[in-house]
Amino acid sequence: MTRKLPIIAVATAPGKAGVGVIRISGPQLLPMAEALFQKSLAPRQANLLTLRDAQGASIDQLIAIYFAAPASFTGEDVLELQCHGGPQLLELVMKRCLELGKDRGLVIAEPGEFSLRAYLNNKIDLAQAEAIADLIDAQSEAAVRGAARSLQGAFSNDINSLIEEITQLRILVESTLDFPEEEIEFLENAQARERLGTVMKKLRALREGAKQGKILRDGIQLVLAGAPNVGKSSLLNRLAGEEVAIVTPIAGTTRDRVKESITIGGVPMHIIDTAGLRETSDLVEAKGIERSWEAIRAADLVIFLQAPGASDVAQATEVSELKTQILKTLPSKCPVLEVNNKSDLSGLPIPSQGKNPPLFISAKTGDGIETLKQKILESVGWGGSQEGAIVARRRHLDCLDRAANHLEKSQQFAADGNISLELFAEELRLAQDQLGQITGKLLPDDLLGKIFSQFCIGK
Numbered sequence: 001m002t003r004k005l006p007i008i009a010v011a012t013a014p015g016k017a018g019v020g021v022i023r024i025s026g027p028q029l030l031p032m033a034e035a036l037f038q039k040s041l042a043p044r045q046a047n048l049l050t051l052r053d054a055q056g057a058s059i060d061q062l063i064a065i066y067f068a069a070p071a072s073f074t075g076e077d078v079l080e081l082q083c084h085g086g087p088q089l090l091e092l093v094m095k096r097c098l099e100l101g102k103d104r105g106l107v108i109a110e111p112g113e114f115s116l117r118a119y120l121n122n123k124i125d126l127a128q129a130e131a132i133a134d135l136i137d138a139q140s141e142a143a144v145r146g147a148a149r150s151l152q153g154a155f156s157n158d159i160n161s162l163i164e165e166i167t168q169l170r171i172l173v174e175s176t177l178d179f180p181e182e183e184i185e186f187l188e189n190a191q192a193r194e195r196l197g198t199v200m201k202k203l204r205a206l207r208e209g210a211k212q213g214k215i216l217r218d219g220i221q222l223v224l225a226g227a228p229n230v231g232k233s234s235l236l237n238r239l240a241g242e243e244v245a246i247v248t249p250i251a252g253t254t255r256d257r258v259k260e261s262i263t264i265g266g267v268p269m270h271i272i273d274t275a276g277l278r279e280t281s282d283l284v285e286a287k288g289i290e291r292s293w294e295a296i297r298a299a300d301l302v303i304f305l306q307a308p309g310a311s312d313v314a315q316a317t318e319v320s321e322l323k324t325q326i327l328k329t330l331p332s333k334c335p336v337l338e339v340n341n342k343s344d345l346s347g348l349p350i351p352s353q354g355k356n357p358p359l360f361i362s363a364k365t366g367d368g369i370e371t372l373k374q375k376i377l378e379s380v381g382w383g384g385s386q387e388g389a390i391v392a393r394r395r396h397l398d399c400l401d402r403a404a405n406h407l408e409k410s411q412q413f414a415a416d417g418n419i420s421l422e423l424f425a426e427e428l429r430l431a432q433d434q435l436g437q438i439t440g441k442l443l444p445d446d447l448l449g450k451i452f453s454q455f456c457i458g459k
């Protein structure tokens with residue numbers, strides 16, 4: 001994990017391009033860099049140079065920039081080669097570098113190893129390293145901006161200031177642990193409960209922001225489910241703005257899941273159209289329906305689509321049975337939006353009843369689709385504001401949840417009749433550890449390996 005050998009990788013995407021960048025990082029790189037070009041390299045300057053093979057034949061004319069440690073991305077010496085962007089050419093350049101760097105132990109970098117080194121050399125913290133990967137993987141403009149904010153440290157700063165506040169509280173508490181008879185007095189004098197209350201409030205706000213950040217990063221798995229022929233595929237096509245799925249008047253048209261990614265209000269949505277749910281003796285359709293249930297089991301949001309025709313009693317019962325079955329299958333906390341399609345057919349004005357009027361749309365005419373989009377965003381808890389948004393991961397949310405649990409426990413140990421300063425302080429410490437895991441201050445080594453191995457090579 002913490003090897004000290006110099007590493008090399010192509011930093012740009014595979015394929016043909018005007019420019020392809022190769023990056024080398026390691027301790028004391030300058031002699032190797034100068035041996036490559038047989039020229040001295042001025043640090044932090046663009047050097048236009050020719051790279052030659054062992055026989056002296058030119059491989060490429062390129063721009064080399066040398067960054068001396070610690071003023072580089074990884075905190076080590078870094079050599080960046082901006083070559084012409086041909087895959088074969090980059091391979092040749094890599095080969096030549098590996099040849100000349102052999103004595104120094106130059107090896108090909110593992111996925112995420114450059115970012116890992118930046119993290120280990122304290123150039124960035126873990127949340128920022130994750131933000132680099134998220135910036136590159138961002139699926140919408142809002143996600144790009146959120147990842148950039150996290151990379152600049154917006155999320156880490158909030159976490160760090162919370163850790164600092166907990167530290168101050170711990171210092172106060174631990175300094176009075178030796179005087180147990182004064183526990184109540186201490187809590188009051190130090191305004192410990194109020195301060196804890198403030199920390200908890202800030203943590204809640206941070207969690208809310210991180211929840212939004214996870215939606216921005218991962219998007220939403222939105223499953224369109226319902227009986228055959230209600231217009232699921234038509235709705236997918238309407239939302240996607242193109243004919244992605246086959247639509248016919250025949251019930252049972254969609255046999256397999258059809259997936260399309262779009263953005264709604266800046267939020268990435270992975271929409272999954274499924275086979276209509278019904279009893280069937282057709283083997284292929286039955287397999288498709290099993291896949292519909294699988295999609296429902298993994299959904300972040302399900303749209304349960306219905307259409308007119310359910311007015312006769314038998315069908316109405318079927319619809320309500322289907323609804324019950326869907327509700328039973330969903331992951332816990334996964335919201336369901338009940339939507340009535342084909343509003344153009346019924347010819348009725350769209351009714352509005354109470355707080356949550358039923359949603360009526362027409363996939364055919366586009367009626368009600370804008371309202372549906374708003375409802376989709378509301379259902380998944382999207383706050384609507386992208387200002388100041390960051391990106392966050394499940395890992396961050398889990399740490400914030402665990403930290404909140406510890407703070408709640410510490411609050412219990414500060415409650416009248418149950419005061420224990422020792423346990424109060426211990427829960428504060430545990431909450432702080434959880435927050436520290438987000439920025440990587442306290443992180444088990446195996447987890448570190450897991451996080452960075454998900455990066456791509458050259459990052």
Ligand SMILES: Nc1nc2c(ncn2[C@@H]2O[C@H](COP(=O)(O)OP(=O)(O)OP(=O)(O)O)[C@@H](O)[C@H]2O)c(=O)[nH]1
Pocket residue numbers: 227228229230231232233234235246247248249250251252253254255274275276277341342343344345361362363364365
């Ligand atoms: N009038 C009207 N017809 C619609 C609307 N939406 C879909 N349809 C029609 O309803 C029929 C079924 O539509 P699909 O989108 O294939 O329905 P589905 O739910 O995907 O059906 P399966 O794949 O069989 O489960 C087609 O003939 C569509 O043209 C709508 O809003 N209004």
Ligand SMILES: [Mg+2]
Pocket residue numbers: 232233234245246253254273274275276
């Ligand atoms: Mg369909």
